[in-house]
Amino acid sequence: MSKLKRRFVYVIDTPTESRELLIRDNELIENADGELDCPLDLILNRYHMQWDDLFQMNTASVSLVEEDPGERKMIRSISFEHLRYYKN
Numbered sequence: 001m002s003k004l005k006r007r008f009v010y011v012i013d014t015p016t017e018s019r020e021l022l023i024r025d026n027e028l029i030e031n032a033d034g035e036l037d038c039p040l041d042l043i044l045n046r047y048h049m050q051w052d053d054l055f056q057m058n059t060a061s062v063s064l065v066e067e068d069p070g071e072r073k074m075i076r077s078i079s080f081e082h083l084r085y086y087k088n
Contacts, residue, residue: 006068008036008075010043013060021047023064036075038064055085 008023023038031037040062044050054062063077 006066008038009065009067010038010040011063011065012054012057013063014057015060036066040078052085052087054080055083 008028010021010023012019012021021043023043027038027042029037029039041051044053059080061077061079064075066073066075
């Protein structure tokens with residue numbers, strides 16, 4: 001029997017779906033406040049996505065989530081409600 005371990009994902013919520021992007025252990029960093037973090041652009045790039053893809057998907061929010069067996073904890077969330085994206 002395999003032992004389940006905690007994992008981290010970015011959850012992209014749109015009006016029609018929710019999509020999870022898995023974060024590898026080596027992509028996690030500890031920020032200056034001692035909190036776990038992960039650069040969103042790093043994960044988007046690995047999934048062949050960019051910021052403008054999030055806006056084209058009409059993303060409502062992107063959340064960094066920690067999952068333990070039987071428990072799900074949101075670390076932080078970015079609301080896209082008032083964000084605008086201007087491409088050069």
